[in-house]
Amino acid sequence: MSLDFSWLGDSLYQYWLLRGLGTTIVMSLLGIVLMLVIGVVGALCLHFKLPVLETLTTVLVELFRNTPPLVQLFFLYFMLSEAGLTLTDPVSGREVPLFSGFTCAVLSLGLYNGAIAVEIIRSGLLAVPLQTVEGARSLGYTPTQTFRFVELPIGLRLSLPAMTNNVVSLIKTSAQAALVAVPDIMYGATQISLETYRTLEIMMLVWVLYVALASVAVLALRQIGNAVRIPGYGVRVS
Amino acid sequence: MTSEWRAFIHGIIAVPLLLAGLLFAVYGAETGSVGAQIAARTPLLLTGSSDLSSLSGGFSANIIISFWAMLLSIGFGCILAVGLIAETKMVRVPSEILMNALRNSPWLVVLYAMLYLLPFEMTLFGSTFFLSPLVKSVIGLSLPAAANVAEVFRGGIESVASGQWESARSLGYRRLQILRHVILPQALPLMTPNLMTIYTMLFIGTSLVVVTGTSDVLSVVRVVTGSDGAHLATGLYIYVLLLFFLFSFPIAIFTRSLERRVRAR
Numbered sequence: 181m182s183l184d185f186s187w188l189g190d191s192l193y194q195y196w197l198l199r200g201l202g203t204t205i206v207m208s209l210l211g212i213v214l215m216l217v218i219g220v221v222g223a224l225c226l227h228f229k230l231p232v233l234e235t236l237t238t239v240l241v242e243l244f245r246n247t248p249p250l251v252q253l254f255f256l257y258f259m260l261s262e263a264g265l266t267l268t269d270p271v272s273g274r275e276v277p278l279f280s281g282f283t284c285a286v287l288s289l290g291l292y293n294g295a296i297a298v299e300i301i302r303s304g305l306l307a308v309p310l311q312t313v314e315g316a317r318s319l320g321y322t323p324t325q326t327f328r329f330v331e332l333p334i335g336l337r338l339s340l341p342a343m344t345n346n347v348v349s350l351i352k353t354s355a356q357a358a359l360v361a362v363p364d365i366m367y368g369a370t371q372i373s374l375e376t377y378r379t380l381e382i383m384m385l386v387w388v389l390y391v392a393l394a395s396v397a398v399l400a401l402r403q404i405g406n407a408v409r410i411p412g413y414g415v416r417v418s
Numbered sequence: 419m420t421s422e423w424r425a426f427i428h429g430i431i432a433v434p435l436l437l438a439g440l441l442f443a444v445y446g447a448e449t450g451s452v453g454a455q456i457a458a459r460t461p462l463l464l465t466g467s468s469d470l471s472s473l474s475g476g477f478s479a480n481i482i483i484s485f486w487a488m489l490l491s492i493g494f495g496c497i498l499a500v501g502l503i504a505e506t507k508m509v510r511v512p513s514e515i516l517m518n519a520l521r522n523s524p525w526l527v528v529l530y531a532m533l534y535l536l537p538f539e540m541t542l543f544g545s546t547f548f549l550s551p552l553v554k555s556v557i558g559l560s561l562p563a564a565a566n567v568a569e570v571f572r573g574g575i576e577s578v579a580s581g582q583w584e585s586a587r588s589l590g591y592r593r594l595q596i597l598r599h600v601i602l603p604q605a606l607p608l609m610t611p612n613l614m615t616i617y618t619m620l621f622i623g624t625s626l627v628v629v630t631g632t633s634d635v636l637s638v639v640r641v642v643t644g645s646d647g648a649h650l651a652t653g654l655y656i657y658v659l660l661l662f663f664l665f666s667f668p669i670a671i672f673t674r675s676l677e678r679r680v681r682a683r
Contacts, residue, residue, distance in 0.1 A: 235432070238428065239428070239429065239432040239433055239436060242425075242429040242663075242670075243433045243437075243663060246666045246670055247659045247663050247666075248626075248662055249622075250628075250636070251625055251636070254636070254655050255652065255655035255656060255658075255659060258651040259444060259652045259655075262444075262651075262652060352523075354524075355526040356524075356526055356626065358526070359629065366530075369530075370530065373530075379530070379531065379535060380535055383527055383530060383531040387522075390522065390523060390527065391519075391522045391523070394522055
């Protein structure tokens with residue numbers, strides 16, 4: 181079997197792939213931000229054992245972790261598009277649906293990986309040495325201040341290795357957004373393979389792109405981990 | 419009552435209630451009629467046939483696919499793991515590259531690749547096999563899972579003390595014999611929770627086989643929304659969420675208690 185990459189020379193295909201790459205990157209970044217927000221808020225609810233919110237967080241985390249992200253995406257897509265909210269595009273002045281496929285994909289990525297992030301950050305918080313917390317309390321920090329200035333900063337650093345896996349999984353999961361017609365890499369790739377039938381070559385390229393994205397994410401997180409490392413504290417990202 | 423039991427009881431009661439509340443919030447006064455329509459379609463969603471005569475479609479197809487894919491991936495993962503711990507670089511490096519390639523690719527990409535790469539039918543030992551979308555999706559799902567299985571196997575094998583290797587070696591065992599008779603019996607209990615986590619992941623991943631045209635639960639949902647009206651879609655997806663949850667949540671809880679017992683040892 182000989183490999184034929186001549187379709188890469190087509191400017192339309194290049195445009196599709198580049199647009200797809202941009203969409204995937206933006207979608208993943210927004211998803212990561214949402215995931216972190218959900219993770220921190222959820223871990224906060226669990227950590228302080230807030231009366232109703234703790235149970236709600238536990239239940240939601242179980243729900244999102246044990247169901248397929250694809251079904252969550254379809255569910256959000258159909259439920260929110262039925263709600264039919266629109267907003268006016270400031271550039272063109274047209275009415276565009278507020279919950280497009282893109283928004284739903286970001287939401288579903290944030291929710292699914294956010295549920296995992298809750299568990300990761302919670303175990304990071306549990307790994308903070310008790311002496312450190314007691315030291316902060318004896319210096320007169322209130323529980324909130326202890327959480328804000330001592331437990332959360334150390335806990336987030338401790339959860340960085342597991343969080344790296346979660347970010348990679350988010351980037352991989354983002355491929356399914358193509359199924360609700362978000363023009364990401366996967367969508368462009370399926371379009372091209374329907375026109376050229378060079379499935380093996382296209383899937384190889386897509387695979388290389390996703391591996392490259394994941395590697396960039398891993399390297400970036402390692403840089404962040406090294407930059408925020410507390411010297412002598414033994415918190416290190418391998 | 420252990421903490422897992424409590425978490426199980428909480429989850430198994432609260433999540434269906436939550437989903438029911440969601441259904442009510444979406445449909446309001448229509449909840450009853452929508453619920454009745456979904457209930458009428460339940461046999462189709464569960465088995466792909468309206469009179470429960472076959473089990474080849476719908477949610478049972480997901481379970482069957484996940485089962486076969488897990489078996490295949492354990493077999494393939496074992497071979498890959500042996501390659502990963504091989505002494506010669508000639509075997510180890512290619513296996514590592516293969517494992518990382520499979521682990522880092524999105525499952526959807528592998529599924530698509532298998533869908534178009536595997537032939538429509540193939541001839542083996544003179545007999546011709548027809549490769550249905552179901553078979554293709556089983557193979558497509560088992561490849562990334564096999565990479566994860568191999569990683570778990572390697573971790574489990576490496577967690578057995580090296581003295582075991584040396585003493586078995588001094589008794590005259592060969593490398594594969596040591597693996598089979600000495601290392602694996604000790605490593606298997608350690609690996610079981612991780613393997614079960616991979617199974618849950620795989621089961622959740624079976625929702626992706628809708629792209630191959632297998633009649634899994636999501637394709638059945640598409641058919642039902644096509645015939646009964648698009649307003650049912652939200653309700654049907656809530657129902658599918660519930661189905662997946664009811665299957666994988668008990669496994670997840672069981673895994674957690676097993677993990678605790680293994681760690682306590």
